[in-house]
Amino acid sequence: MQDRTSPLKRATIFCRDIEKSLALYRDILGFTVAEDKTVAGPAMAKMIGLDDCSMHICHLQAQKSEDGLIGLYEITADDVPETTLPPTGKIHRGQVAVVVSTDQPDAIYADLEKAGYPFLTLPTTYVKEEDSDYMKAGTYTEMIFYDPDGVLVSILGYKPKAA
Numbered sequence: 001m002q003d004r005t006s007p008l009k010r011a012t013i014f015c016r017d018i019e020k021s022l023a024l025y026r027d028i029l030g031f032t033v034a035e036d037k038t039v040a041g042p043a044m045a046k047m048i049g050l051d052d053c054s055m056h057i058c059h060l061q062a063q064k065s066e067d068g069l070i071g072l073y074e075i076t077a078d079d080v081p082e083t084t085l086p087p088t089g090k091i092h093r094g095q096v097a098v099v100v101s102t103d104q105p106d107a108i109y110a111d112l113e114k115a116g117y118p119f120l121t122l123p124t125t126y127v128k129e130e131d132s133d134y135m136k137a138g139t140y141t142e143m144i145f146y147d148p149d150g151v152l153v154s155i156l157g158y159k160p161k162a163a
Contacts, residue, residue: 010059011098012071013151016082018056020148021072028111029100029153031060031070045077053077062100070098085150088118097144097152105141105157112145120144120152129161137161 015021025031040054053075060070086092102108109123121144131137141157 007067009067010069010071012073013098013147013149014073014075015149016074017148018058018072018074022058023115024117024147024153025060025070025072028108028115029155031062032064033058034061034069035059048075050075050077050079053080083150088146088150089120091120091152095152097154098147099154099156101156101158103157105143105155108155109143112143117145117147120146 013021022033026033036058038054038056040052042052044055045051045053055076056074058072060072062068086095105123112119121142123141123143125139125141127139128135128137136158138161139159142154144152144154147153
């Protein structure tokens with residue numbers, strides 16, 4: 001079958017507190033705010049199953065990419081229920097993880113630890129000996145933590161295999 005869609009355009013997180021989310025995605029992970037706006041009214045609300053609302057929206061991008069944005073959406077309305085989050089410390093079926101690559105895993109880990117983010121997986125290093133179509137040989141460092149809304153975020157560091 002032919003490709004029917006583009007690469008991931010955006011992952012949207014309906015956050016409880018957009019400032020707490022910005023403190024992570026912008027201030028620690030280094031995403032740039034590409035758009036910051038507030039929208040309101042019944043037409044916008046209908047798209048998310050509400051009668052009326054306002055939303056503070058921040059679209060964040062890495063390295064000026066037009067794809068793979070993080071959308072932080074804080075909804076102001078009385079009838080938005082809270083998600084029941086699974087307990088931290090163990091993966092659950094149906095959970096979603098946002099995965100980003102970095103060449104600075106140690107610095108990001110230090111900032112996350114200092115800010116008190118809970119981890120599912122502390123930084124773990126593993127060596128991939130052979131290239132595959134998707135992942136090159138080299139040393140990978142991966143950590144998985146919870147953002148302010150309980151969304152899993154995986155940070156993947158990579159160093160090429162020495163020649």
